[in-house]
Amino acid sequence: MLGDVSMSAVELEAFTSARPRLFAIAYRLLGSAGEAEDAVQDAFVRWQAADRERVREPVAWLTKVLTNLCLNRLTSARARREQYVGQWLPEPVLTPDDRLGPLETVEQRESMSLAFLVLLERLTPPERAAFVLREAFGYGHREIAGILDVTEAGSQQLYHRAKGHVERERSRFSATDAQARRILERFLAAASGGDLAALEEILVADAAAWADGGGQIGVARHPILGVAKVARYFANWFGNVNMERLRRLNLDHIKVYIVEANGRPAVVAYADDRLLAVMGFDLVDGRVGAVRTMANPEKLRFIGDQLDGRDRGEPLLAFSIAEL
Incomplete structure (x- = not known):
C-alpha cells in the first residue's frame, strides 16, 4: 500500500538532509549534473509515494532508490551515446560545491575528475555503482550489497573487477x-x-x-x-x-x-x-x-x-x- 503523498516535516527533512549526498552520488554515476538533478527529483517522487512509516532508515532507502534509478539511466544512456555527434565527455561542475559532497581526501577529489569519470564509462553500470559507493563514499560491501540487491561476495566481486579496470588506466594528478x-x-x-x-x-x-x-x-x-x-x-x-x-x-x-x-x-x-x-x-x-x-x-x-x-x-x- 502506497503512503499518502502528504509529508510531515520530519519526512521532508529526511529527504532534504540527504539531498546533497544523493546528488553527489548521482553525478559520479551519471557524469551529468542535469541528469543527476533529474534522478534526485525522481527519488523524491518515489519518497512521496512510499509507505514511509515502514521505512526504518530513510537515507539508506533513498540511496538504494537513487542508485537504481541511476543504473536504469546508465543503461539507456549507453544506447543514446552511440548516436552522439562527436566525442562524449562528462559535464564539468564547479568545485567546491556543497552539493557534491566532501573533497577532503585524494580519493574523493579524484572521483570528481573528468579523467576519472571518463574511465568509469568503461565499466558496467553495477560495477560503476559498486566502485563509486566504495571509493568515493566509503560504503561497506554489506551496505552496497543491500543497495544493489546482490550478495556481499557479489559486491566485492563487482568492486574488485571495476578497480582492476580503473587501475590499469588511471593517471595520478601530480601537481599542487x-x-x-x-x-x-x-x-x-x-x-x-x-x-x-x-x-x-x-x-x-x-x-x-x-x-x-x-x-x-x-x-x-x-x-x-x-x-x-x-x-x-x-x-x-x-x-x-x-x-x-x-x-x-x-x-x-x-x-x-x-x-x-x-x-x-x-x-x-x-x-x-x-x-x-x-x-x-x-x-x-x-x-x-x-x-x-x-x-x-x-x-x-x-x-x-x-x-x-x-x-x-x-x-x-x-x-x-x-x-x-
Whole structure:
C-alpha cells in the first residue's frame, strides 16, 4: 500500500538532509549534473509515494532508490551515446560545491575528475555503482550489497573487477594547485600567442586532447593525439580560426579565467557574457598530459549557473577580437 503523498516535516527533512549526498552520488554515476538533478527529483517522487512509516532508515532507502534509478539511466544512456555527434565527455561542475559532497581526501577529489569519470564509462553500470559507493563514499560491501540487491561476495566481486579496470588506466594528478595554475598560465600564454615550440615544451610526448561540442560547436570530433598535433590544435583554437567564428557570432570581448572544476584547476573562456568552453587538464610531472574541452552549450548550463554571480577574479587573458 502506497503512503499518502502528504509529508510531515520530519519526512521532508529526511529527504532534504540527504539531498546533497544523493546528488553527489548521482553525478559520479551519471557524469551529468542535469541528469543527476533529474534522478534526485525522481527519488523524491518515489519518497512521496512510499509507505514511509515502514521505512526504518530513510537515507539508506533513498540511496538504494537513487542508485537504481541511476543504473536504469546508465543503461539507456549507453544506447543514446552511440548516436552522439562527436566525442562524449562528462559535464564539468564547479568545485567546491556543497552539493557534491566532501573533497577532503585524494580519493574523493579524484572521483570528481573528468579523467576519472571518463574511465568509469568503461565499466558496467553495477560495477560503476559498486566502485563509486566504495571509493568515493566509503560504503561497506554489506551496505552496497543491500543497495544493489546482490550478495556481499557479489559486491566485492563487482568492486574488485571495476578497480582492476580503473587501475590499469588511471593517471595520478601530480601537481599542487599553485603548480597547476603556473602550468596552465604557461599553456594559455603559448596557445594564445601561437607559440608552437613553447606549447610542445609544456605537453608530454603522448599528449591527447578531446573536445565535446555535441554537434553544435565546431570542435574536433575525434581525439587529437601526439604532442605536435595537440600543439597545433590549441594554437589554432586560440588563434585566427576560432576568432573568425566568434566574429560571425557577433561576439567580441574574450576573457579567460582559471577556476576549480571537478576538484582540479581548470580554464573557463567567455565571449562577452557567454560561456564558451571549460577545459580540464591532466598534469603529470609539471607538464600537460591531456586536455578535455567542453563546448557543448547544453552541457555548460549547470556550471554556467554556478559561475553566474561568482567573483572569478581577474581574467588571465582578456582582449577584444576587433583589435586583432
